[in-house]
Amino acid sequence: MATDTRTVEELKAAVVAGDTKITAADIEKARQTEEFVELQAQAATAQAHRDRVAALEADVEAFKAEYAELAGADLSELRDLYEDAVVVIAELHAKVKERVAEQREIEGRAGALTIRARDLGVSTGRGPLIDNSQGEWTRIAYVQKTSKALVPKRSSALCPTRVPGRPSTHCTPTSGSRTCARSTAPRTPRAPRANCSKRSSPGTTRNTVTAGWVW
Structure with a gap:
């Protein structure tokens, strides 16, 4: 059924x-x-x-x-590389800034000479006084802009606040700001590197950063 x-x-x-x-x-x-x-x-x-x-x-x-x-991974190598990068970028930005200032000054002079020649009805020669046909000067100005964006504005790993128990870079007061000083703790040998307190060139300011950025 x-x-x-x-x-x-x-x-x-x-x-x-x-x-x-x-x-x-x-x-x-x-x-x-x-x-x-x-x-x-x-x-x-x-x-x-x-x-x-x-x-x-x-x-x-x-x-x-x-x-x-x-x-819990060891970040000391990354910190060191970051410190190196900050120093190099800061020096690059300073050099490029000087170059751009020189370019603007000479461009102003070229403009003034061109106006004087036009008022006198004469030529300043074949072609413009400044040849930027390859865009080299424009590229330098762009490098200034981009390098400025990469330079820490407030503080950086160049001079981090000391973290208890961390044998890394520490800071010492210097005229209201701080410069870096390495700890004496043993570390793996590395290739020669820029010192964070070096002067990039005569007349430039010391590479200092304010304290407070911890990494």
Whole structure:
């Protein structure tokens, strides 16, 4: 005998339509079946949720382990490279700034000579007094702009605030600002590098930065 797979509502509708073969037991069995199927669906949903939670917890633990390793990594080499870069960029910016100032001064003189020649109705020679056809002067001005953006405005790793327990660069007051001084802690030998307190050229200011930036 085939199993009756009709739902409770379908069985009730059949009874109303005149089916006398359907019994109360048939309706109750259908109700229990439907309830059990619903429970199985809820159980599957709950298990899927538990599986996702377990997977998340495993991923979080793996992330914490990776983060702890990364956060605890030695950054001394990066700090040293950053310090070197700041010194070089600062010196580059100072030199380029001087060059741009000289260019602007001579451009002004060229403009004045061109106006004088035009007023006298004569020529200053073949072509303009300043030849920037290759864009070299424009590029130098661009280098000044970009290098300025790379020079720390407030402070830098050149002179970070001393962090307890960290044997790295420290600062000593110098006329309201701070200059860098290396600790005497042993370190891996490196190639010769610029000293943060050196003067890039006569007449330029000492490469100093304000304290407070910690790295």
